[in-house]
Ligand SMILES: Nc1ncnc2c1ncn2[C@@H]1O[C@H](COP(=O)(O)OP(=O)(O)OP(=O)(O)O)[C@@H](O)[C@H]1O
């Protein structure tokens with residue numbers, strides 16, 4: 001572990017729809033260390049998938065990266081040629097998507113879809129690619145003689161395993177998993193997460209795990225980035241976040257985790273609704289729903305502040321805030337890997 | 341595989357009542373039309389007696405229900421009977437003389453239409469909302485509305501008469517026929533390594549297949565565009581891209597293959613239309629196929645030949661649609677009969 005693999009700075013991804021410009025990702029900073037598992041959480045529509053897709057530059061039209069940089073292992077992906085980007089995809093950045101039912105080509109043998117990653121990047125024979133894909137099938141817990149099966153012959157969990165096998169076929173440095181277990185039942189979900197953890201440890205990959213499930217992230221993530229309305233509003237080590245959430249929104253999300261030890265298992269949901277990203281509220285995007293808002297919140301965009309090696313985008317921690325004690329506005333270039 | 345065999349068998353059994361109904365209808369329609377083969381052949385000049393004798397020879401003096409039952413029992417035994425005019429050759433021989441020409445035209449017209457449809461539809465589907473997309477849309481509408489004989493004559497005029505590049509009628513140059521193997525001139529020329537015949541056959545084939553192909557391509561343009569746009573939005577396309585495969589592979593291996601499924605269905609449905617189009621094309625280009633032949637025999641009221649030809653056509657359409665279904669099952673692993 002150690003060292004920085006990915007650094008995203010001031011990334012903006014907008015969808016230019018006929019109904020207006022959707023500012024799905026609007027000035028995001030995120031840094032991922034090697035071998036680290038970073039969780040990306042947030043309500044539906046907060047821009048998690050958009051951020052995940054922007055990294056390998058797979059944003060579909062009418063979306064576009066309109067600003068910022070994505071530096072991956074010293075390479076700014078936003079400036080790479082399409083051919084250069086293609087070489088990164090699959091080989092150095094793997095992706096797993098939410099819906100295993102639709103993410104595999106129904107007309108292609110599952111094994112071939114794993115071998116496809118290998119054949120796209122390496123000059124190997126079909127039989128060699130097949131042999132390697134069979135090994136990968138076994139690595140994700142599927143018997144190798146299922147190579148010639150088609151996706152419809154597999155359950156959701158098995159399909160997701162195939163997706164994972166195709167994503168890790170070339171031992172990428174970074175795996176981006178967008179809600180990889182949301183469509184699966186709880187038991188399969190646990191199995192898949194376990195598989196992730198195992199593969200990540202054995203291969204030393206970095207992982208960005210996107211979900212809207214804070215409880216799940218708390219179990220597996222090293223650091224957690226919380227998204228709200230196209231911003232990352234807090235980025236902290238998981239344990240520290242659980243103990244002491246900095247952003248009021250993070251605190252609400254943690255409260256919303258159903259606590260199995262409590263008798264009252266009502267799911268606490270956050271009152272109010274997420275912002276319309278075509279016309280986000282002025283100032284802090286969370287202020288209309290925030291219990292702790294004060295006077296600058298409705299007018300000024302909160303700064304990104306470093307607190308004890310954690311990052312938080314909230315006026316409470318800005319110098320001049322009501323209890324600005326530990327907060328100091330983060331200056332360019334002095335950022336540090338929060339985990340050290 | 342056993343279920344597939346059962347499926348094929350059911351399909352074949354289902355065509356039997358269809359053929360029976362068709363046969364009955366054609367039988368009746370032919371007899372409702374004024375005139376009969378004897379009058380058409382010998383004309384009004386022949387004497388009453390001569391006509392009565394010929395009618396008797398052909399069994400046309402029997403009551404209608406008798407003729408119908410006689411014919412039916414023959415067909416059930418696999419005998420399409422003999423022609424009612426001139427040499428009175430067996431109908432099946434007459435059909436076999438003209439069938440290869442039609443097949444050759446149909447296949448090449450079909451290939452042209454699908455190829456044109458895929459190229460124009462893919463262009464439109466990949467560039468949705470652009471001028472190219474609009475141009476392809478206009479193409480599909482215009483082409484669909486064209487009348488085959490009209491387009492045929494325009495092509496004959498421009499490429500045949502004005503430019504002199506292609507012949508305007510017939511199937512092959514004089515004395516150029518290749519040795520008979522299948523009856524398909526292009527194929528036979530290749531099989532017998534007869535390059536002169538091949539060149540000639542292709543030259544004669546060009547304008548008719550273009551005519552047929554262009555008119556029928558419009559449907560495919562629209563369908564390929566829609567189908568491709570839908571497939572390109574699917575998750576597995578994004579997943580393929582995330583593996584780092586090239587756009588070419590995304591298009592050919594994933595998108596077009598999946599987009600092809602509804603197109604294949606359309607091909608099956610369009611086949612009967614293709615044969616109808618082939619009839620018009622054949623008459624426009626004096627192509628010696630089943631269409632030209634059928635038209636001529638309808639005029640002569642050659643009852644047995646017309647009936648036999650229609651039955652043959654129907655069987656052929658049924659066979660092709662069965663074939664399409666089998667291809668379907670081959671391409672799409674989700675299909676289990
Ligand atoms: N293809 C698109 N065209 C237009 N707008 C889009 C498109 N994709 C996403 N958006 C918009 O961008 C915003 C962020 O969407 P995104 O899918 O990134 O959110 P998310 O956090 O992944 O949500 P979820 O949890 O529902 O997956 C939303 O307002 C969404 O409506």
Ligand SMILES: [Mg+2]
Pocket residue numbers: 048049050178
């Ligand atoms: Mg999403």
